[in-house]
Amino acid sequence: MSTSLLTDLSIFVLSLLVGFEVISKVPATLHTPLMSAANSIHGVVLVGAMYIAVTAHNVLGYILGFVAAVFAAMNVVGGYVVTDRMLGMFRKRPALDAVPEQRDADAERAEARR
Amino acid sequence: MSAVDTVIQLVYLAAATCFVLGLHLMNSPATARRGNQVSATGMAAAIIATGVLVARAGTVTVTGWVVLVAGCVIGAAAGLVSARRVAMTAIPQLVSLFNAVGGGAAAIVAMHDFIGRATAAGHPHIAARDSVPTVLDVIIGAVTFAGSLIASGKLQGLVSSSPIVFPGVRALNIVLTAVMLGGGAFLIGARPTGAAAVLWLMAVLAAALAFGVTMVLPIGGADMPVVISLLNAFTGTAVAMAGFVIENQVLIISGALVGASGGILTKLMADAMNRSIPAIIIGGFGTGDNAVVAGPAGGSVREVKADDAAIQLAYASKVIIVPGYGLAAAQAQHEVRELADLLESRGVDVTYAIHPVAGRMPGHMNVLLAEANVPYALLKEMEEVNPDFSRADLALVIGANDVINPAARRPGNPVSGMPILDVDHAKSVIVIKRSMGQGYAGIDNELYADPKTGMYFADAKKGLAELAAAVKTLVG
Numbered sequence: 001m002s003t004s005l006l007t008d009l010s011i012f013v014l015s016l017l018v019g020f021e022v023i024s025k026v027p028a029t030l031h032t033p034l035m036s037a038a039n040s041i042h043g044v045v046l047v048g049a050m051y052i053a054v055t056a057h058n059v060l061g062y063i064l065g066f067v068a069a070v071f072a073a074m075n076v077v078g079g080y081v082v083t084d085r086m087l088g089m090f091r092k093r094p095a096l097d098a099v100p101e102q103r104d105a106d107a108e109r110a111e112a113r114r
Numbered sequence: 115m116s117a118v119d120t121v122i123q124l125v126y127l128a129a130a131t132c133f134v135l136g137l138h139l140m141n142s143p144a145t146a147r148r149g150n151q152v153s154a155t156g157m158a159a160a161i162i163a164t165g166v167l168v169a170r171a172g173t174v175t176v177t178g179w180v181v182l183v184a185g186c187v188i189g190a191a192a193g194l195v196s197a198r199r200v201a202m203t204a205i206p207q208l209v210s211l212f213n214a215v216g217g218g219a220a221a222i223v224a225m226h227d228f229i230g231r232a233t234a235a236g237h238p239h240i241a242a243r244d245s246v247p248t249v250l251d252v253i254i255g256a257v258t259f260a261g262s263l264i265a266s267g268k269l270q271g272l273v274s275s276s277p278i279v280f281p282g283v284r285a286l287n288i289v290l291t292a293v294m295l296g297g298g299a300f301l302i303g304a305r306p307t308g309a310a311a312v313l314w315l316m317a318v319l320a321a322a323l324a325f326g327v328t329m330v331l332p333i334g335g336a337d338m339p340v341v342i343s344l345l346n347a348f349t350g351t352a353v354a355m356a357g358f359v360i361e362n363q364v365l366i367i368s369g370a371l372v373g374a375s376g377g378i379l380t381k382l383m384a385d386a387m388n389r390s391i392p393a394i395i396i397g398g399f400g401t402g403d404n405a406v407v408a409g410p411a412g413g414s415v416r417e418v419k420a421d422d423a424a425i426q427l428a429y430a431s432k433v434i435i436v437p438g439y440g441l442a443a444a445q446a447q448h449e450v451r452e453l454a455d456l457l458e459s460r461g462v463d464v465t466y467a468i469h470p471v472a473g474r475m476p477g478h479m480n481v482l483l484a485e486a487n488v489p490y491a492l493l494k495e496m497e498e499v500n501p502d503f504s505r506a507d508l509a510l511v512i513g514a515n516d517v518i519n520p521a522a523r524r525p526g527n528p529v530s531g532m533p534i535l536d537v538d539h540a541k542s543v544i545v546i547k548r549s550m551g552q553g554y555a556g557i558d559n560e561l562y563a564d565p566k567t568g569m570y571f572a573d574a575k576k577g578l579a580e581l582a583a584a585v586k587t588l589v590g
Contacts, residue, residue: 001243002243004361005243005358008357008358008361008363008366011363011366011367011370012354012358012366012370013370015130015354015366015367015368015369015370015371015374016370016371016373016374017374018134018370018371018374019137019350019370019371019372019373019374019375019376019377019378020374020375020377020378022134022137022138022371022375023137023138023140023141023375023378023379024378025141026140026141026379026382027142027143027477028382028386028470028471028477028495029143029477029480029495030140030141030142030143030146030477031379031382031383031477032205032206032209032339032477032478032481033140033146033150033477033481034137034140034375034379035209035342035343035346035376035379036205036209037136037137037140037149037150037153038137038346038350038371038372038375038376038379039209039212039213039216039346039349039372040150040153040154040157040212041133041136041137041153041157041350041368041371041372042213042216042220042346042349042350042353042368042369042372043157043212043216044129044133044157044160044353044364044365044368044369045216045219045220045223045353045356045365045369046161046164046186046219047160047161047164047362047364047365048219048220048223048353048356048357048360048362048365049182049185049219049222049223050161050164050165050168050182051164051168051223051360051362052222052223052226053168053174053178053179053181053182054168054171054173054174054178055173055226055227055230056175056178056181056226057175057178060229061226061230062177062178062181064222064225064226065178065181065182065185065226066181066182066184066185067185067218067219067222068185068218068219068222068223068226069181069182069184069185069186069189070185070186070188070189070192070215071189071215071216071218071219071222072189072215072216072219073185073186073187073188073189073190073193074189074190074192074193074196074212074215075189075193075212075213075215075216075219076157076161076190076193077189077190077193077194077197078192078193078194078196078197078208078212079193079197079209079212080150080153080154080157081193081194081197081198082197082200082205082208082209082212083150084147084150084151084154085197085198086202086205086481087146087147087150088147089202089481089484089485
């Protein structure tokens with residue numbers, strides 16, 4: 001087994017462990033956005049799709065490269081945008097006893113400031 | 115390693131750090147959005163660095179560039195438009211669709227690499243170091259691609275959301291598994307070369323695609339969230355395998371990260387529904403979609419009309435609304451808010467009781483009601499709201515079933531041990547439901563036969579609109 005493969009395997013296993021640890025305490029409220037966020041992260045496969053272009057020199061290569069690029073770009077862009085939209089709805093959380101009118105006014109002021 | 119290559123590798127490392135930090139920030143609603151932005155920044159950096167790397171390779175043909183750029187632009191536009199336009203109720207199927215294309219892309223990366231190696235000059239044997247991750251990537255990626263498309267179609271209503279079982283499906287699955295694993299083992303062990311190797315890989319691919327379809331078809335709509343989450347973890351693993359194939363560490367790190375966190379998330383979701391993941395995959399005990407009209411089973415059920423229900427609502431002093439799967443399916447979040455506003459204007463104290471797995475996905479109900487501008491403070495989590503039920507004059511249940519079944523407190527039935535909302539402690543209960551159909555646990559709900567419960571048979575959207583109209587007429 002080559003050194004580079006061993007390094008890759010070590011990275012793989014350690015990343016698995018980090019993945020197990022990092023989201024152990026997520027409240028149920030955030031499960032859907034979290035799934036969507038994890039979904040956008042594996043859109044990093046776009047990097048792999050770009051690698052195809054380096055070695056693609058025939059029609060089959062171009063077709064595979066094109067489909068992979070479309071798929072992966074859709075995964076990345078759509079994933080992040082939809083997660084952001086979902087989380088944006090959580091953002092407007094008012095103080096526990098703020099009256100609705102006041103909260104709307106707060107939100108408008110915040111919008112104006114941006 | 116040249117200076118530029120070193121910088122690119124460091125950017126990859128920074129990107130991986132951003133992904134981990136991003137996921138970590140998702141632990142709390144206050145920081146979740148920033149977490150997503152951190153993660154997106156890392157992604158942008160990784161993609162730009164790869165662009166530099168690809169340009170420096172100097173082997174990309176003009177057609178190669180056109181294909182790559184066109185593909186990225188088209189994919190990004192499709193993703194952007196669908197993510198912006200999607201209704202909040204349709205988010206699970208969109209996430210599933212993005213997951214499908216991610217898995218597909220991962221499988222294609224390995225396939226392209228393999229075809230290149232197998233058909234290279236002299237038709238060399240392919241070492242296990244390359245064939246093992248390739249086979250795993252193609253199998254996992256293709257199963258995820260087909261399975262996620264079916265899951266998405268089921269939630270969108272393009273494919274029937276009830277479990278689809280046809281005779282011989284078990285035998286077919288065994289054959290497909292044999293082709294996948296046997297073909298994969300042959301590719302790794304016998305090391306065929308040239309066109310034969312490519313043909314074997316295509317056979318494995320076809321079997322994996324078919325298996326993805328037959329795996330998800332028999333699973334009911336209510337279990338789909340867990341399945342999508344599981345397939346999400348699969349895609350992560352497939353991406354990590356693609357990283358092994360093209361020897362790219364950012365793919366390995368991110369893929370493993372998503373594979374593991376997705377796995378944990380799947381387990382959390384399944385636990386909250388008191389379901390085991392193997393039980394869901396092997397075939398659950400029901401549909402979750404209460405479309406089947408069944409007669410009232412055991413005990414007599416009291417049916418109420420909109421006018422009676424409106425009187426109860428309008429003259430209550432404390433009402434707890436319990437939204438469920440039916441509300442999400444009927445997309446009735448705006449109607450429920452209108453009714454609640456109407457009641458609040460009459461001085462009724464209205465709160466919402468949110469079960470952790472209410473809706474189509476854990477946390478989905480919060481997103482839906484947030485979309486309808488329901489103040490977040492009115493949404494009460496289960497532990498917080500349960501003591502309040504005994505003080506409530508009325509609990510209005512909208513399309514929820516198993517999460518309020520008192521049978522869960524007793525051992526020996528499919529919902530035993532599942533945490534439930536104590537709706538039966540309220541002074542009276544009105545249940546808006548399309549029929550007496552059962553929830554995905556496939557058992558009757560004794561709450562419906564309770565004398566203090568009135569059943570209002572209607573679609574959630576239509577029923578709530580009628581209730582609001584009745585309350586308006588009543589109070590003029």
